[in-house]
Amino acid sequence: MKRIISFLMVLVLTPNFLLSKNIGTYPDYQKIIESTNLNLQQQAKYYEQFREVLGDSKNMDNYDVTYYKIDININIDTEFIESEITMSALICEDQTAEIEMNFTNNLTVTDIQQNGTSLTFSHADEIITIQLDDTYNIDNMIEISIQYEGFPDTKLSDGMKFESHSGNPNVFTMVSPKGARKWWPCKDTPADKPDSLDIRITYPEEYVCASNGLLIEHVNNGDGTVTDKWHESYPIATYLTSLAITNYQIYSQIYTSGDETMPIDHYLFPELYDTCVNLFSITPDMITFFASVYGEYPFLSEKYGHALCANLSCLAMEHQTCTSFRSGYVGDPGAESTVAHELAHQWAGDCLSIGSWAHVWLKEGFARYSEALWAEYLYGTQGLHDFMNALDTGSNLDPCLYRDPDGSASQIFNIVIYSKGAWTMHMLRSVLGDDDFFATVYNLMQDPQYKYGNFLTDDLGDMAESVSGMELDWFFHEWFYNEGRPFYRFATYTSDIEDSLIITTQSEGTHGYNFAMCLPVCVNGNEHSIFADSGFSYNTLPLASTLDSLLFDTDNWVLDGGYNEMVPILDEIEASRGSILLVWQDFFDPQIEGFNIYRKQAGEEYIKINSETVTGISYFDENV
Ligand SMILES: [Zn+2]
Known part of the structure; x- marks a missing residue:
């Protein structure tokens, strides 16, 4: 590390x-x-x-995206889209004359322009290869715009969806992990986030649209459509961009932090309004709680909220500042936990992206x-x-x-x-x-x-x-790369002289991988932690009295396969008048130097019968 x-x-x-x-x-x-x-x-x-084979973003290291604008017109009746994206980027390699972007083959690129002139490009295997208007060097800025149109393939696992609820159309995007490219051309990797993003969406005026960031403009075009302009002022990964449109009814709340307030807007289906209010009303308290754990809500100058989506392929999706939530899940007993899950993603996943x-x-x-x-x-x-x-x-x-x-x-x-x-x-x-x-x-x-x-x-x-x-x-x-989980063998030895307990542990993994781990152990009711190395370990703990109980991981902090106490196992005992033969299995602890053999008869104390420490796996004595 x-x-x-x-x-x-x-x-x-x-x-x-x-x-x-x-x-x-x-x-x-x-x-x-x-x-x-x-x-x-x-x-x-x-x-x-x-199991789509997606042309990936491997050849896209020669530029770093700084800004995207998506300008999309959605015909909900025909499911046809016309769109233009603008991308600004910083060139990262000298002599760059060509760049690649991810984009579905399913939609048609009609023109790509830079500085007012059309560029040469090819489009195959989900990649657009673009010849720039010049050769660029490190730190040069470029801006290109791409026009495209067509019918998004709604049968894919991700992309733009045309669903419905109670007879109303519901258009939304769900693109995790690699589906932003299914509705707009981009460098589709969370490793390259633009500093900001604008989305202009034109759609029928009878509906309401939810998207990332803040709604900064709503214009009625006078032709039965409206255009919303949403601005995301924070960096955003491509898979976290979204839009959702239907006859939403908005339930608004306020999150307050010190002197600052932030809107929380939930975009709800009217027929599920009360159920959703019941579920989502906890949101301000949850933001306060997670802000106490992870620091202030990261998009405080914008908003948070949820947008219901019919037949969302997952329970919910942490789109930045506007989580999408499957409408069929809002009444489920587990829904509140999912609200917490998606909210926490605003810190882990959205603000800090993998x-x-x-x-x-x-x-x-x-x-x-x-x-x-x-x-x-x-x-x-x-x-x-x-x-x-x-x-x-x-x-x-x-x-x-x-x-x-x-x-x-x-x-x-x-x-x-x-x-x-x-x-x-x-x-x-x-x-x-x-x-x-x-x-x-x-x-x-x-x-x-x-x-x-x-x-x-x-x-x-x-x-x-x-x-x-x-x-x-x-x-x-070990927890990132190993398969399986550890289990432990252990043995205990007490020492009256030192008032101590020695615990020998041996770690093995269920899939042949070894695991070291800190193990919580409770000795006579007192909590300790011992470090069990990936092989044998010897830990000494104070013990003033006899050992009455020893329990590992009583509260379950370790994803383990169990703890087995080891004792020497006798295989053979042959006793006759005055002699005895004992044979036992090899003991697991390599630091055991030997054994003592004791005899006990009714009414007597234990009496040690060997004169020297016994090594090996057998003992014969003809003089007992
Ligand atoms: Zn998640």
């Missing part, structure tokens, strides 16, 4: 779980998580149908663990642990967190990045302790190196190391 000197924000706020409030009926987290996991599996199956899809667990682990933190806020440690225990669904969490960044949606998204991702955050908290864990996540979210930009697994690791002073390569390496 690279050691970097990073600017550490002073921790001014810590989540105050002492203020946790018990409200309402205690949720059945087992059922809630079963239901969301089922949806994740259905989503994965849905994605399975679309630098590569290989690290998708970072945003999903943060968001899923934020649901657990919300459960802890509401119901204390029982809420936290019940939620986390329900997330441990056994062997289907065995695959590693690392994803192939060039993979399809079904390869990138599965239950592992959510549940094991949350468990990795939970275990990091256990290793660091609460103070350092919450300082780590707060400082990470507020560090100017990452805020409004990108982060990777190493960046979380570096921050955890700089906050705690611990070396944590082992932790991040």
Whole structure:
């Protein structure tokens, strides 16, 4: 792990779980998580149908996008779109005469212009290759505009959707992870975020449109259409851009932070208005809570809110400042937890975007663990642990967190990045302790190196190391790359002379990978933490009395496969008058120097019968 000197924000706020409030009926987290996991599996199956080979963004390092404008006219009746995008970019390589952009083959590019002249281009394999009007060098700025039109392919896993609810059309975009290119040409990677974005949307006047950032202009065109201009003033990843149109009824709230206020606008189907108000009214309290954990809401000068979408392919999607929410899910017992999940993404995923899809667990682990933190806020440690225990669904969490960044949606998204991702955050908290864990996540979210930009697994690791002073390569390496989970063999030895307890542990993984881990252990009711290395470890703990009880990980902080106490196992006992033969299995602890053999008869104390320490795996004595 690279050691970097990073600017550490002073921790001014810590989540105050002492203020946790018990409200309402205690949720059945087992059922809630079963239901969301089922949806994740259905989503994965849905994605399975679309093993699209997408021309990726590999040859796009020669420019850095600074701005996009999307100007789109949507004919809802015919499902035909006419659109123009403008892109400003900084050239990053000398002698750049050609650039590539991601764009679906399904829509037709009619013209590409730069400085008022049409450019030569080709369009194949989901890539537009554009010959610029000149050769450009590092730090030159270019601006190009692309006109295109056609019928978006609505049968794809992502892109623009034409759905309906109660007889009303509902147009929306849902493009995670690699589908922005299905409705507008772009450099479709979260690693290159424009500094800002404008979206102008022309649509029938009887409807209402929701999008990213703030609505700064609403014009009636006098021809039965209106044009909205939305401005996103913060950097935004392409997969987080969105629009949603139908006969929305808006439910507005206010988030207050000190002297500042921010609108919260929920775009609701009229027939679900009351159900949605019931669900979303918690939003200001949730923003206050997550602001206490991660720092102020990152898009405070704009807004937050939700837009209902019919038949959204996932339960909800964290579009920047405007989460899309599946209309059929709003009455579900798990919906509030999903509201927390998507809101937490505004920090982890949207403000700090992953630098590569290989690290998708970072945003999903943060968001899923934020649901657990919300459960802890509401119901204390029982809420936290019940939620986390329900997330441990056994062997289907065995695959590693690392994803192939060039993979399809079904390869990138599965239950592992959510549940094991949350468990990795939970275990990091256990290793660091609460103070350092919450300082780590707060400082990470507020560090100017990452805020409004990108982060990777190493960046979380570096921050955890700089906050705690611990070396944590082992932790991040094994939980990011290893498959399976660790299980432990252990043996205990007490020493009356030193009033101590020695615990020998041996770690093995269910899939042949070894895991080191800090293990919580409770000895005679007293809590300790021991470091179990990836092989054998020997830890000494104080023990003034006899050992009455020893329990590992009673609160379940480790995603483990169990703890087995080891004792020497006798294979053979042959006793005759005056002699004895004992044969036992080799004991697992390599530091055992030997054994003592004791004899005990009824009414007597134990009497040691060997004169010298016994080594090997047998003992014969003909003089007992
Ligand atoms: Zn998520």
